[in-house]
Amino acid sequence: xxxxxxxxxxxxxxxxxxxxxxxxxxxxxxxxxxxxxxxxxxxxxxxxxxxxxxxxxxxxxxxxxxxxxxxxxxxxxxxxxxxxxxxxxxxxxxxxxxxxxxxxxxxxxxxxxxxx
Numbered sequence: 001x002x003x004x005x006x007x008x009x010x011x012x013x014x015x016x017x018x019x020x021x022x023x024x025x026x027x028x029x030x031x032x033x034x035x036x037x038x039x040x041x042x043x044x045x046x047x048x049x050x051x052x053x054x055x056x057x058x059x060x061x062x063x064x065x066x067x068x069x070x071x072x073x074x075x076x077x078x079x080x081x082x083x084x085x086x087x088x089x090x091x092x093x094x095x096x097x098x099x100x101x102x103x104x105x106x107x108x109x110x111x112x113x114x115x116x
Contacts, residue, residue: 039069039108050110054091057081063113066093068106077102078113 019027042050057064058081066077079093079100089104 037069037073039074042108050107053110053112054081054084057110057112058084065111065113066102066107067109068102069108070106074108 053064056062061080063078063080066079067074068077069075077093077095077100079095081091082094082099083092085092091102091104093100093102
């Protein structure tokens with residue numbers, strides 16, 4: 001069998017694959033940033049439908065399933081709306097483990113929880 005001879009050009013290429021730990025960390029952070037969840041932008045029709053469901057849920061004391069963006073990923077919460085603060089643009093919600101304030105700007109989706 002013949003041995004494959006490695007040219008100097010190939011050796012330089014192999015050596016250039018060496019990566020410093022700092023560069024590897026930087027690369028991994030950049031890859032992580034690429035994979036971050038970006039919330040969708042909602043149009044006026046979607047915002048109006050969510051507002052209507054929130055208002056109906058508030059008036060009838062219905063349990064709502066809210067999907068919101070927490071800054072990193074979408075989260076789900078089942079709650080009753082107990083106060084709508086239009087000035088601060090937020091909702092006060094009552095869940096099984098207490099009360100929560102949620103900004104309107106974080107909302108992604110609102111549904112009646114009875115469908116689940």
